[in-house]
Amino acid sequence: MRKKVLCLLASLLVIPAVAIAQGIDASPSDDPAPTVEADVSTRTLEVTTGFTGHEIVVFGAIDNSRAPIGDNHYYDVVVVVEGTPFPLVVRRKSDVGGVWINTSSVTFASVPSYYAIASTRPIEEIAGPPVLERHAIGFRHIKMTPGPSYKGTLKDYELAAFREAVIRLKKKQKLYVTEPKDGVTFVGRSLFRASIPLPANVPVGPLVARTYLFRDGQVASAHIARVTLHRAGIERLVHNFAFVYPASYGIIAVLLAVAAGLAASAYFRRQPG
C-alpha cells in the first residue's frame, strides 16, 4: 500500500516536470535565455475547523528579460495552480416516467481536485491549442480521461458533455477558477504576481503551482512551486480518526450523543419551567 502511494507521488512529481522540460523551445540566440522563477506566498496551509478559504499569491521574476524598458506586454505569464488528481464519477439524470433518475455515468480516472489559472491576457490570445494542450493550460485542456471501467459506450460528443459538466460543476463549487485578464500583473519590468483564491471547500493535499513564461506563442521558460495543504487541529483529528479507526470513532459518537442527551436533560430538570 505504502509502496503504491510512493509510486503515485513520484509519478505526480515527475510527469509535469518532464512535460514542461520537453515543451520548452531552445532559444537560437547566444544571449542567456530568459527564465522565469516563481514562488508562493504560503508554502504550507492548514485546514482547521475555522478554515474559510485563503488567498495565495504566486509571485516571480523573469531573469535575463529581453523586454524593452517600459514594455510590460513583451512577455506573457500564465500561472496554473493544480490540486491533487482524484478519480471522479460524473452522473447524468434523465426523465424516467416523470422522475429524474441517474441513468448514465462516466468515471474519470483522475481529475484535478482544484484548478486555478491566472494569466496576463486570455490564454487563447497567448498561445495556440497544441501548446496549451501540451501543458494542460486552461479548463479545456485539463487532463481528464475515463477510468478503466469505462466501456466506451458513449459517443465523443456525449463524453465531451460529461467533461464540460465536470468543469461547470467544479466552477460552481469555486474549485476551478480563472482570472483570464490581468490575473497576472507585472510590477515593473520583470516582477509579476498573481493572487489565487482557495475556497473553504478546497480538497486537502499538495498543490502544484506552475508558472509559464510565454513569448510569441511559445513557452520560453517554466517553473514549479508547491504548496501543501493539510488538515490541522480538531478538524484533522476528527477526520483522521473517523477514517483510520472507524469502530472507535463510532463508539465515541455513540457515547458523546448519550452524554449530550443526558447532560441536557439533567440541566433542564434543574431549571424549573
Place this chain on the structure above:
Amino acid sequence: MNIYLPIAEMSVNAALLLGMGWAIGFLSGMFGVGGGFLLTPLLIFMGVPTAVAVGTGSMQILASSVSGAIAQYQRRNVDIKLGVVLVAGGIVGSVVGVSLMKILRQMGQFELFVSLCYVTFLGAVGALMMIESVGAMRKTQAGQPSSRKTGQHNWVHGLPFKMRFQRSKLYISAVPPAMIGAFVGFMAAIMGVGGGFVMVPALIYLLRVPTSVVIGTSLFQIVFVMAATTMLQAMENKAVDIVLALILIVGGVVGAQFGAAAGARLKGEQLRFLLAGLVLLVCMRIGWDLMVTPTEIFSIGPTIGG
C-alpha cells in the same frame, strides 16, 4: 462564525446550524416526535452529502431520545421484553439498511432511493394522520369521546413462537414485533430517522400494545437501534459527522424545551393535524425535487470504494 465540518467536508455558519437544531428541537418537542424526518431533508437541502446527513441524523436522534427513554423507564412505561425483541429485529434491519446504502451509493442511486422512501412514508403517514386528526376534531366538536377498540384478535395472533409480554398484557408471537423492529431499523438506517412515526402506530394498531407502554417501548428501541446504526454508519459509510451532530444536538435540546411548552397549550388532535400538515409539506417538497426538470442534469462525486 463559520465552522468546517470534518466529515461533510464543508464550511457552514455555526449560528445557522444551531438555529436549525433549535427549530427541529422545537418542533419535535412540540409534537413529541424525534424530528429525524425533518432534520435529514433539511441537511440535504443545505448541501450536506446525503449519506452524511443520514448518518449524522442517527447520532442526533440517539442524543434526543436517550433522556426520554430513561424517564419512561423510571416511570415503568417500558416493556423490556418486547423492547428487546424490537431491538433484535431493529439491529438486523439496520445492518441490512447500512449495507444496502453502501451498494446504492456505489451505483449512484442512493439519493433517489432516499427521496423515494421519504415521499412514500411521509405521504402515507401524513395522509393517515391527517384523516385521523380531522376525524377526531369533528368528533370532539360533536361532543363524542374518542374511543379505541381493544382486545380484538387479528391475524397477528395466529403466528408461532408465542411469548408472554407481561407489561403489555400480551401473549403473542415474537415474529410480528421482530418484523416491525427490523422494518423500522431498516428505515432508520436508510432515511436517518428514528422511526417512531411508524413504530408507534404499528405497536398500537397491529400488536394492540397498551398506549401507556407504547411511547416508552418505542423510545427504548430507538435508543438501542440508533446507537447500533450510528456505529454501523461510522464503520461502513464513514458518514457520521460528530461536529455537525453536536451542534445540532445543542440547538435541539434547547429548542425542545420551548417546543414542549408550546405543545402543552394545544390539544392532541390539533397537534396531530399540524404535524400531518408538516409531514405532507416535507413529502411534497421532496417529491417536487424528483419530478421537476433539474437545471443541472449532471452531478459529480467521489468514487466510493468497493
